[in-house]
Structure formats: structure tokens, C-alpha cells
Amino acid sequence: MAGVSPITVSRALRTPEKVKQATLDRVLEAVAETGYQINSIASSLRSGQSAFVTVFVASLQNLHYAAATQGLIDAFKGSRYHLMFAQTGYAEDIDVELLRSMLPFRPAAVVFSGIVRNPVAVSFLKSLAIPVMELWGEVPDPIDMLVMSPAREGGRLIGEHLVAEGYRRIAYAGHTISRSLPRIEGLREALAGHGQDLALLLPMEGTTEMADGIAVFDRILEQLPDCDVMVFGTDVMAVGALVRAQQRGMSVPDQIAIAGYGDLFFAAHTMPQLTTVHMAPYRIGETAGKQLQRRLNGDPEAERIIQVPLRLMARGSTTRRKA
Amino acid sequence: MAGVSPITVSRALRTPEKVKQATLDRVLEAVAETGYQINSIASSLRSGQSAFVTVFVASLQNLHYAAATQGLIDAFKGSRYHLMFAQTGYAEDIDVELLRSMLPFRPAAVVFSGIVRNPVAVSFLKSLAIPVMELWGEVPDPIDMLVMSPAREGGRLIGEHLVAEGYRRIAYAGHTISRSLPRIEGLREALAGHGQDLALLLPMEGTTEMADGIAVFDRILEQLPDCDVMVFGTDVMAVGALVRAQQRGMSVPDQIAIAGYGDLFFAAHTMPQLTTVHMAPYRIGETAGKQLQRRLNGDPEAERIIQVPLRLMARGSTTRRKA
DNA sequence: TTGAAAGCGCTAACAT
């Protein structure tokens, strides 16, 4: 229709600078008129260049993961890459079978909302020789690229804050393994710097819903009756604890202080407002998407490891009205 | 390696029943040994059978959408289809440009987390002749398939409940257009059945965050000082209002009752617990995924329109201790 | 039950 060969159309669309202006105009006009849409499948097959980035997200019902995923989507908006959901699974226990299931699409890169720990999966991913992006975790040796939230620093910030506020009988409840471990270590380091330590460490590796916070509040007070502050692995549990404190008529923070982690949307609106650590999950995903694209575009400057800073949100649930 | 031609390998993997057992065994062994992975791109190109389902989700940071998306992902787990994120956009104002951007991948179906209203987009989608799944909305004429939450019924449930509890000066604040309109209509219908109507309708079409609920609480009382119950379009705003009531020292529900919509995870844990309507968003996505697969597999029984029932969660924020 | 030939729509490589 434009009186040119197929390859010229291909060039007009992919590398317009290699086509004479007049030809380009005719091609584009014909494209517009016919509503021609390139067939990416054929294009990928011939060029060997896949346009897919596979994304492993454990659960979109986790607000942090959802926000990070949205940041990732937004970062890829307008790019030539398209995001594909993988058959979901927790990054921590991804197995090779799950990874193989994405291979038929020859993804250009893979993103995990988490850290891949299974050594077989790790070496498999390395063998693929495509960019691999991990999120969140504080690990020294990522598979390839990593955008992390410095959890150890987060724990330290809480610890310093609690010591400064004069708390002495400190309990922690929540996840203690993998992603949460550095946070607890940071917390204990900060306490140790002032000759203190956690008075109680209550590991809860399963779900952490509001009801768990409500239940664990009582358990902590049973095991540590003179506890003066409870630190939770997630804001959701912390809010559960706030509710339970109110139910039991205990004043927060005077009789019992409460801190969370994550700064979810309600944390600034509880009564009292919840002390927590802000992680900027959207920015984590967005940063990961941008870095990954630089890498995919062959930018040699693209850094492998990026930290997204977090911030202590010291609020009323731990802030004592000084006497 | 198995001593057979490529086509036999193809058959062994796609239609094993058409291959002799002995041959099949040899092929599968060779596949296992070599780690052969089919190239889905080549497969799709030749067969014309796409393995992609494109998903338009406005925002994963919306808990309902995130849950529905997770349901969708889980429903497609283990199937031959893979979900692709579209360049996000609100289904309500999707334009044809956005739709065209997915065409290069020749998707087998499209899913919208919402209802497509733009008439140009609607006719474009119809012209594609692939299954189109819309979610949530209560519309009589979906493009193709629809899994909906009967919002009119939801509004009616709230209305009947409020009348039964004896409320008279009823205010509604929140979205009033598109998806929210049937809910308001249902609410007003229920009230009308008892000779009542909304005393105040406060349209809020933008964001609806906790801070908005806090702010709008005051606005409602300014405009309707003798308001006895506030109904909000989302639980998030309703919780903001709960917080504001407590700040102002107003007892809920005695001085002012509050109801939300959506039954988010915190609704059963506020003080008092929040009256709201449960929508089962995960189930909406999951149902959509399952129905769509039946359709893609050519099942003539696959229904086009499915309702996922909702449930009134009458809780303390509107339940008067009867005298 | 298996295979040979052809071709899906595009683009790399090599002309011109």
C-alpha cells in the first residue's frame, strides 16, 4: 500500500531514522489507515528479543507487595517491555519447577518481590544469563540486581527511639526469619549499644493479621508482665495490639507502648497514632523497574544494588509526654 | 536424541494420546535429560493460539482490586494461559490507544478490573472477537462477560438496616458515579420504601483516603447538624470518620452512627466495629478467571454474567443498644 | 502411528 517492501515497513517502525522522511510518511500513513499492528510474537521469534519481564509476587493482598508491584508497572509504562505475572509463589521458596514454567516465554528479565533463597533456584537463575531483580531483602550477595529496604537500619532506628524514650522491658513479636531477621538484629544492636536487650522475642512465622496482634498482646503480657513496649513486625499486628490495649483499658503509651513496621495507610490515623518505620514500597518497585530498564537497554552505569531509604515515624503510640 | 522427528516431539508434548506409549516414553526421557523447554513464542506464531490474557487493573494499591487480581492469578495457576499486565488505566476511561497497545501480543482474552464505559473502546473490544471479562460493576449490557457485585442490593441492605435501627437523618458521602451509582440508588430505594430519603448526599469523586473521611465528617455535620448516621462509599473513609468522631468526643453509634462499604480487613477490628458490606473481591477475581477459562476452552455452558453475592455486616458502629 | 514439507510474520544478514 505504501509501495515499499516489508522490511522497509519494519525499519520505519523500529528505526525510523534509517528511513527517508518521504518513505516514512507513506508507511506511517498506510499503517494508520489499515490499523496495522505489529505481531510481537513473530517479531520476538525472529529477533530473539523477548519483550517480557516475568514478575513473581507472593501475594498482592500484602499491601507492601501490591504497592511495589504497582511501582514496577508504572516504571515500565510506555516501555517496550511487558510484565507477565508468574505463577505466584513466595520468593523465599521458589523452586526450579516454578522457574521453568516461565521459560517458554523467553523472558528478557525476571523480578522477584522478595529474595530467592533456594540455592538450586539461585544457580538456575544465574545460568539463565538474564537480568534478575530481587526486592526488599537485605542480603550481601544478590543473584544479580537488588533494590532493598535497609531493614537492619530500620530495626536500629526503632531501637534507638525506644531507648531514648526510656523503655526498658521491650518485647518483639512477629516474623523472625529471612526478611525480618536483619530488622531484629538491628533492633538488638541498638539496644545493646545502651546495655540493653530484648526482654522477650516471640517468633510468629505464619500469618500476621489484626486478630494475631490482638491475641499476641495478651500472650506477651502473660510472659512478660512488666513489659513497657511491644514492637511488632507489621503495622497490621500493631494495630491489633492497639485495639486490644483499648479493650483492656490500658493506656497507650503510658501503660504499654506499641510500635509497628511498614507505615501502612492507617498508621498515622490510629489513636494514638502508631510509631512505625516507613519503607516506601511503591518507590522500591518503581526504582527496580527503572534500574532494570537501564540494564536491559545496555546502560553500563546501571547499579546492581540500590537502597531505598526508610524513615522512622515516631508517633504517639511510643512518645511519652515527658514529665 | 529420541530418534524421532520434531513433529513427533510436538505431538508427544501437546497430544500424548496420539503417540505410541514407547515413543512417548523415549521423547519424555529425552526432554527430561536435555531440559528442553518449548518455545511458546514460536508455538503461538505457528498455531495462531495465543497464551496471553491481558489484565487491566487500575491500581493494585486499592485493596479490592488487588484481591480480585490475586484471585484471577490463582484461578489461572496451572493453566496454559499466562496473565499480562496492561499499561494500567481505569477501566472507566480506557481509550482505544491503550487497547491497541496490547494487540501486538494477540491476547486470547482481556480482563478489566472495572467496567469499560468509553463507547469507542467498547465497540473496538467487540470487534476483536475475543472474550472480554469485566468486573465489579452492575451493568445490564456487558461487552461480553461480567462478574459483578450487586451494588444496588448492597445499598439496599444498608438502607433497610439503617431504617430498622431507627435512623432518620441519613447522610451519604463518597463516589456517586459509575460503579457507585447503583449502590446509592439501592440505598435510596430502601429508604423510599419506608417513606424516607437521604438527608444529605455529598459527592466525592476523587480520592477517598482516611484523611478524607476525617475531613468530611466535619463537613457533614456542618451541612446536616442533626445527622444521625453517615454512610461512606468506602471503609477507609468510614474509619477516618470513626477516628474523627472519637477526636470530637462523639459517641458512636449513640450520637452519630457510621457505616462503610467493602469490609476491608480492619472493619471487624475498629472500636466500635464497623458496619459495612462484604464484597468478596478475591472470589470475584477467582470466579472471573474460572469462567473465562471455561469459555476459552470452548465450554458452551460458560455463563456470561455471574453475580457474587455480598453480605451486610451489621456491627457496632450502627447497632443501637435497644432501650 | 509417524514423517515431510510448508509457512506463521517478522527481521538479520547481506546485497544493491
Place this chain on the structure above:
DNA sequence: ATGTTAGCGCTTTCAA
């Protein structure tokens, strides 16, 4: 600056 040829890896079609 444009075109010719070939072929990406599979599966459809037809044949044996």
C-alpha cells in the same frame, strides 16, 4: 536508503 533471501522454532496439512 531500500530490497532480497533466508530462517527463527514450531505446528498445520498432507502423505505414508
